[in-house]
Amino acid sequence: MRLTRPLLLLAVISAALLGFAGSASADEGDRPVVRVGTEGVYPPFSYRDQDTNELTGFDIDVVKAVAEEAGWDLKFVEAPFDSLFPALDSDRIDVIANQVAINPERKARYLFSTPYTYSHGVIVTAVDNDDITTLDDLKGRTTAQTASSNWAQVAKDAGAKVQYVQDFGPGVELLIQGRVDAIVNDNIAVLDYLATSGTDEVKIAGDAGDEILEQALTFRKSDADLQQQANDAMKALTDDGTLAKISDGYFGADVTVQSGSEDVDVEASDSRTTWEVVKDTAWPMFVGLIKGNIPLTLASFVIGMVLAVGAALARLSSSRILDWIARAYISVIRGTPLLVQLFIVFYGLPQIGIDLDPYPAAIVALSLNVGGYAAEVVRASILSVPRGQYEAATVVGMDYWQSMRRIVLPQAARIAVPPLSNTLLSLIKDTALASLVLVPELFREAQVTAAATTEYLPLYAMAALYFWVVCYLVSVVQGPLERRLGRYVA
């Protein structure tokens, strides 16, 4: 995938303008640091432990055992499944440990280790649905799938319409709500979900064909060394029984060998009550707010304001080139989704050598976004300052920048505060998107726990409550600020 040149150029200039230059380093010291991409929301393979909130699961234990054997230091990066492959492509992670099934398309693009899970697909339906029992029955029906998962392809091949969801849990919700007819997924994941949620509203309706799927660690084509080390380690772990033991602990069967998947017995990966889940998640979400959303908001707002004032002055300047550049910037920012901007900065720019870490990338994208939106507010506010003020500043001897800084902008600020407060409130809420570029934040924490516990409504409601409280506090400050800036108005 290549992006068009002008867009890239603009993004490059913007990034360079902000002076960010970061790069991920894969090697430190003697032991290579291997960055592992995983969902963290896919129990029992990759999820957060209910007591420690640490990343755990079958895939996590396997990759840890492999790392021990191969002499790697691991660094885990959690991201939605659809972000894992772009992250691997753009060198933000080195391996995916997330039940990635081997298929021909992926084989053409990536390297796979020896498989460590053998499973088969099952079809999940609402408990009162008796119409669907085989893949053939999916023709013309709607299924809920993760976009880049191989199960989406299986469902499509069977003639189903596919509704894309972020991970398995929300798909089940759609199923219960009757918005989709079925889900095709791995039998182990489904069994875990049924055990954890205790739901009696969905059931396994039948097998999705008789194909056995092989899941393996996924590497970039250029990392044959890592693949080789993983395979050597995997062999040793199979020989000494370690893999079988890990599997037995999770599934009561050895899914690391063919035919093992038939006898799987999954225990619930989470057994807490709703209240316990909410209580246990409140703190991690708060930490996400303090470490993620709030710093992102502050940094992006400050930088965004500088960009906005710059763009507004460029629009007002007599230079047609500056005016044109500012117009183009504002138009591009306002005319494209923030989500797309985030993805271009984080997953796109590395392809032309601009490799930002998650925080800087999120700040660059959010700042550019805020700047584009606030520029017109700032411009209108500057225009609202009477011409006589410029003349008065001129005759006391001020130059352009002095009169802007001392006379015009302070008066424009008073006009700009109410609309800019809106921009700030939007920004606070937009930081929830930062988890898509791997920044840990509040909403991501809610999603992680919701996936493991199926407590969607309480957790998402709590996330909403956090955002609302922060926004409320901001609006409380707005009043006094307006009075302070307007104290000279009779």
Next chain:
Amino acid sequence: MSTSHLTDLIEVRGLEKSFGDQQVLKGVDFSAESGTVSVLLGPSGSGKTTVLRSLNVLETPDSGLVRISDASLDFGSPPTDKSAYRRAVKALRARSGMVFQSHNLFPHKTVLGNLIEGPVQVQGRDRDEAAAAARQLLEQVGLAGREDAYPSQLSGGQQQRVGIARALALKPEVLLLDEPTSALDPELVGEVLAVIRDLAAENWTLVIVTHEVRFARDVADQVLFLDGGVVAERGGAEVLTDPREERTQRFLSRVLDAG
């Protein structure tokens, strides 16, 4: 009137200015000695405000020369170098202070803040020294004790007196006043004119655009009657009582009838 331009503080020669295809100034000449009061008057559209605003380059003439004291700029052949031009404009502006028709005080600054803004930010003077000088000026215009008020808390006449003090705070050689009482309620005009009268008595060099003919009679050393973009009549205060030109007479009778 002096004939030797060397003793003149202000010298204007051949000033021309067009807005679009309308020529507002068609060659204006005049000079003023130090310590004198020059009154510009004439019907609306005669170009009197444009002449005043040319003296500090709020309007840029198309051609002609403006000199105040030792700073001059020939707009017919200005310095080709941009920064040399800017320096010349800056030097010319530094010689004068300006009082606007609608005061244009900085609304977000206090009275004192308005007065010391130029001295401290532009001239780099010491803040305390500038504040002390500003308080003295406020006393002079009858506003002692109001330094902490915001402009919006003052009456129109008080605002205009602050405007005069702000212009004086820059220690200019010439004070330019653009219809300083036109925007005021009639009962507030007197207090502002009184302040200007005092300045004239203290031998400030003033250039005033005004419609206050009776006031002009009292203070003017020189009267310039502009009409159609040229100086139609020039003389002492007697121009206002005994004009030679017919169009001056017509204008005066109209203004005096209205007043």
